[in-house]
Amino acid sequence: MKKxxxxxxxxxxxxxxxxxxxxxxxxxxxxxxxxxxxxxxLSFGDLDEEKIGFAIVLxxxxxxxxxxxxxxxxxxxxxxxxxxxxxxxPLVVIFSLILAIMLSKVKYGKGFxxxxxxxxxxxxxxxxxxxxLKQGVxxxxxxxSNSSIIPRQWLLYLGADIVxxxxxxxxxxxxxxxxxxxxxxxxxxxxxxxxxxxYESAKIDGANAYETFWKITLPMVSPILLLNTVxxxxxxxxxxxxxxxxxxxxxxxxxxxHGYAAAMGWIYFIAILLIIGVVFLTIxxxxxxxxxxxxxx
Amino acid sequence: xxxxxxxVSRTLSTAGKKTAKVVPQVLLYAVMTGLAFIFLYPFLFMxxxxxxxxxxxxNSLVRWLPRELYFENFSMAARLMDxxxxxxxxxFYTVAATVGQLISCSMxxxxxxxxxxxxRKIAMFFIILAMLVPTQTIIVPQYVIYTDLEWLNTFxxxxxxxxxxxxxxxxxxxxxxxxxxxxQPRELEEAARxxxxxxxxxxxxxxxxxAKSIYIVVLVLALVWHWADFFEPSMYLNKSHLKLVSMRLxxxxxxxxxxxxxxxxxxxxxxxxPISDATLMAGTFMVVLPILVAYAFLQKQFVQGxxxxxxxGE
Numbered sequence: 200m201k202k203x204x205x206x207x208x209x210x211x212x213x214x215x216x217x218x219x220x221x222x223x224x225x226x227x228x229x230x231x232x233x234x235x236x237x238x239x240x241l242s243f244g245d246l247d248e249e250k251i252g253f254a255i256v257l258x259x260x261x262x263x264x265x266x267x268x269x270x271x272x273x274x275x276x277x278x279x280x281x282x283x284x285x286x287x288x289p290l291v292v293i294f295s296l297i298l299a300i301m302l303s304k305v306k307y308g309k310g311f312x313x314x315x316x317x318x319x320x321x322x323x324x325x326x327x328x329x330x331x332l333k334q335g336v337x338x339x340x341x342x343x344s345n346s347s348i349i350p351r352q353w354l355l356y357l358g359a360d361i362v363x364x365x366x367x368x369x370x371x372x373x374x375x376x377x378x379x380x381x382x383x384x385x386x387x388x389x390x391x392x393x394x395x396x397x398y399e400s401a402k403i404d405g406a407n408a409y410e411t412f413w414k415i416t417l418p419m420v421s422p423i424l425l426l427n428t429v430x431x432x433x434x435x436x437x438x439x440x441x442x443x444x445x446x447x448x449x450x451x452x453x454x455x456x457h458g459y460a461a462a463m464g465w466i467y468f469i470a471i472l473l474i475i476g477v478v479f480l481t482i483x484x485x486x487x488x489x490x491x492x493x494x495x496x
Numbered sequence: 497x498x499x500x501x502x503x504v505s506r507t508l509s510t511a512g513k514k515t516a517k518v519v520p521q522v523l524l525y526a527v528m529t530g531l532a533f534i535f536l537y538p539f540l541f542m543x544x545x546x547x548x549x550x551x552x553x554x555n556s557l558v559r560w561l562p563r564e565l566y567f568e569n570f571s572m573a574a575r576l577m578d579x580x581x582x583x584x585x586x587x588f589y590t591v592a593a594t595v596g597q598l599i600s601c602s603m604x605x606x607x608x609x610x611x612x613x614x615x616r617k618i619a620m621f622f623i624i625l626a627m628l629v630p631t632q633t634i635i636v637p638q639y640v641i642y643t644d645l646e647w648l649n650t651f652x653x654x655x656x657x658x659x660x661x662x663x664x665x666x667x668x669x670x671x672x673x674x675x676x677x678x679x680q681p682r683e684l685e686e687a688a689r690x691x692x693x694x695x696x697x698x699x700x701x702x703x704x705x706x707a708k709s710i711y712i713v714v715l716v717l718a719l720v721w722h723w724a725d726f727f728e729p730s731m732y733l734n735k736s737h738l739k740l741v742s743m744r745l746x747x748x749x750x751x752x753x754x755x756x757x758x759x760x761x762x763x764x765x766x767x768x769x770p771i772s773d774a775t776l777m778a779g780t781f782m783v784v785l786p787i788l789v790a791y792a793f794l795q796k797q798f799v800q801g802x803x804x805x806x807x808x809g810e
Contacts, residue, residue: 209612215695216611220619223604223670226660227619230638231626237637246636298531304524313799315532321720321791322538322784326742330749330780334545334773336538376534388803437630447632448727457636464633471628 605673
């Protein structure tokens, strides 16, 4: 009797669960599974132009061979885009962590700084930031060549090349700062959530700031470290101005190379998966190692 | 004598400690303020430039304060973007898609966090997969589906998937909701069930009020991202009366490159009605203004929501 009762509770539970999941399941089948399977098929062929609607002619690996062998535009773009992700992601994560630590020490005007640091998140996606970057906001703000920071005479000694490199360096740092808004707030709340008792006992044991960072702050924020790294990678991979994506879009819309565009999309997606896999293997295992490490958990 | 040196050295050392505390604090605020300037700069630049007239723009001495405020940029940008109509479209699409995602994603996240059922792991796998696949990879089959459904040139391709847990970053929102509900205690819901509350009422009257903070977080993220997005809308909305305001902004920068005679004949732009980079910045400012206002109202709860959401591993 008791057993039967429990069983019915369980089926009831799973039915309720499925009820809440119904919209998602419909969406999954209609707007994800069907398109993703067709796009996989499409990448091994092309649309049949003689038929109306969605008919695929399979062509084997032609599209992939074209991407790797024939098309001289694709691989360099893919490489540049991967390179910028590999370089920018650690910088965004490190900068946002440093900023969050500094912001957690601020006592007066916390609210003001938070509002300001989140502003690029509101401005920073899509059309608006594209327009602002076209106007050169990133190069103007710390441009050493307009002599607002370093006098013109000093620049003469440096030489034009070095000035240009420094300008490029500053502008990319600034763009990276603008990309770290959300990550900064996530880190900040993780840091504020660390129990002060941990820091006090470390202080009593004579740990300095450097040791405290490596032994307490970093392990305690490691779940967010993982989340932020993945978030940064995904936002930069799906960024509307990403070179590979614009190239794929051009191939789809302008040149109607649907099969080829799908193949490039899949190559790109597999590259993303590889990078995220590496992140999970390294940072993920670090985060798992630190689970249940002191504090509230 | 002995006491004296001790007290002197004590006062010295407290003074030293005080400076040792004050100096880093001052440095901290200096650095923070400098950084705040960097983060504010795009906004200030946009605002200042949008108020300049042509002679201020070309005058390299005028950088921060326009010599006179030139508001015509705004009326020109509004005319070129057809601002009121396109903003109305954008508001409609953003609000509809956001409401859809709040309902469907919270339901899915709740189901995945609370109930045991067959296929839960498979559903999680697909959510992670859908988070990672770029829209561009699957855009062609999607386009064909929407053509077959005769959804082109309607808001359906963007709004209906949002009500089904997809749309712009829907899977990410499901994941956020799931993480939140995993961290919440079940006791309240069980108590509600013992008291004879049905499962739909439990969701609307017990779960939802507790989860308000995470709803605000997703609300803000969805509003901001939908407002800025134009890739999918520009694929499906080609009729001019359906255009979104961000799509029209690109139009201003295209018009800027046209020769003077075309400007005069097609857009009625001449020396009396000039167009410049300032017009573009005025347009940009007008595009973000509604979302900035919305954000201003929600930002406090947004930040608190992130802190309380349990996303940060508490």
